[in-house]
Amino acid sequence: xxxxxxxxxxxxxxxxxxxxxxxxxxxxxxxxxxxxxxxxxxxxxxxxxxxxxxxxxxxxxxxxxxxxxxxxxxxxxxxxxxxxxxxxxxxxxxxxxxxxxxxxxxxxxxxxxxxxxxxxxxxxxxxxxxxxxxxxxxxxxxxxxxxxxxxxxxxxxxxxxxxxxxxxxxxxxxxxxxxxxxxxxxxxxxxxxxxxxxxxxxxxxxxxxxxxxxxxxxxxxxxxxxxxxxxxxxxxxxxxxxxxxxxxxxxxxxxxxxxxxxxxxxxxxxxxxxxxxxxxxxxxxxxxxxxxx
Numbered sequence: 001x002x003x004x005x006x007x008x009x010x011x012x013x014x015x016x017x018x019x020x021x022x023x024x025x026x027x028x029x030x031x032x033x034x035x036x037x038x039x040x041x042x043x044x045x046x047x048x049x050x051x052x053x054x055x056x057x058x059x060x061x062x063x064x065x066x067x068x069x070x071x072x073x074x075x076x077x078x079x080x081x082x083x084x085x086x087x088x089x090x091x092x093x094x095x096x097x098x099x100x101x102x103x104x105x106x107x108x109x110x111x112x113x114x115x116x117x118x119x120x121x122x123x124x125x126x127x128x129x130x131x132x133x134x135x136x137x138x139x140x141x142x143x144x145x146x147x148x149x150x151x152x153x154x155x156x157x158x159x160x161x162x163x164x165x166x167x168x169x170x171x172x173x174x175x176x177x178x179x180x181x182x183x184x185x186x187x188x189x190x191x192x193x194x195x196x197x198x199x200x201x202x203x204x205x206x207x208x209x210x211x212x213x214x215x216x217x218x219x220x221x222x223x224x225x226x227x228x229x230x231x232x233x234x235x236x237x238x239x240x241x242x243x244x245x246x247x248x249x250x251x252x253x254x255x256x257x258x259x260x261x262x263x264x265x266x267x268x269x270x271x272x273x274x275x276x277x278x279x280x281x282x283x284x285x286x287x288x289x290x291x292x293x
Contacts, residue, residue, distance in 0.1 A: 002195035006153070008202060013136065014128075015155035017162035020190040021169045024122045024139025027152035028056035030168055030188065031118045031135040032090070034161045037062050041089040043118075046075040046101075047264045048279035049094045053120055054265045057092070066266045068276025072226075073235075074101035076278075080109050090116040093133060095124035097235040097288065098228035103133070126209060127229040135161060140198040145212065145232055146205060147293055148197035151190050208293075215291050235261070235288040244285055251289070261286030 002020045010018035021027050037043060039061035045053050047066035054064045065083050070076040073096040080091065093106045103119070110117045119133035125145040135158075138144075140151035154165050167174065172185025201208070212231035219234045238244035251258045264279040265271045 001192040001199065002190045005190075005195045005199045005202070008199060009138075009153050010155060012126075012202060012205070013138075013153075013155045015132075015136070016157045017159060018153055018155045019162055019165045019169065020195060021152045021154065021165075021188040022190050022194075023150055023188075024120075024137060024141065024152040025052040025056055026169070026186070026188040027137035027139070027154045028053065028092075028118065028120060029059050030165045030186070031137055031154055031161075032056060032060050032062070033168055034135065034164045035090060035116050035118070037089050037116075040087065042085060042087040044080060044083055044088060044091045045265060046092070046094050046096070046279075047266050047276040048073055048075075048262055048282060049096065049120070049265065050122075050262055051265065051268070053092055053094060054268070054271050058270065062089070063087070064265060064271045066264070066271065066273060066276065066279075069096070069279050069282065071278070072099050072101070073097060073282060074099055075106070076276075077102045077105040077109070080106070081113075084109075084113050084115070088113070088115060090118055092118045092120060094120040095127065095229070098124050098127065098230040098232045099226075100124060100127055100229045107133070123232045124230040125232075126205060132157070134158065140194065140201075142293065143290065145208065145230060146198060146201045148194040148201065151194045151198050212291055219289060231291065233259075233288040233290055235286060237282060238285045238287065241284055244287060247287060251287075257290040257292065258287050259290060261288065 006018040041062040042065050043057045048069040057064045067079050117133040119136040122139035135156045138153040140148045142149050169188035216231045223236045225236045261283045263283050266273045266275040
């Protein structure tokens, strides 16, 4: 079943190859390993993003180097080059809360400095952008646009990377499967039961997307915000922390499922560094309303 999902998702994503795995975090980790990123290397990561982006880099032994966001919540592309050093090996681009980051500029910077681009598109499934990363990663966690209970997908146009990722996620058995392993592998395989759920969700994408747009339209009447390229959640900024507390009380009273914004990676002890001013401000004032699949 997972092979069918891989084939169909490659078509949906517009890539030549797709490799399934057991989570979006695993997808990011596999992408980094396939690009041979490890101890002593640096990866530029948005400060305002889900912590899995930072975790995946840390798993390889590489260093997370954070860059502040702009008003879209995505990485501020004008601040990237100042963070590049001789140790930098990749830029991890992230589409935040369904909003597409500036991939054209990110890819331009990456090519200029001979860097890889890994895209975390877990929160923007179905959104189309003309510039393609070297490797793109998705999550099928139960709250995602295309979902199972859990799962992930890696897409790329590079056959070597796809083959490498396929082997790595399957314990690095190699071609002969004789239980002699030439390198460290990972048990990141997707169960067929999860693949079936993800495939069912993929087949219902159009209908699901229409419902999500209706969800966005409904909340826009109450809390207007900028539009999204994909509707994963309904995110909005409060005027102040006090206003945020009032909104939390109101939403909780009405039994609306809400969550806080991401906290900056730089503010966490394992990634501690200078915190982005906008990332910190937005994290304190932001809330999002969950779409119930």
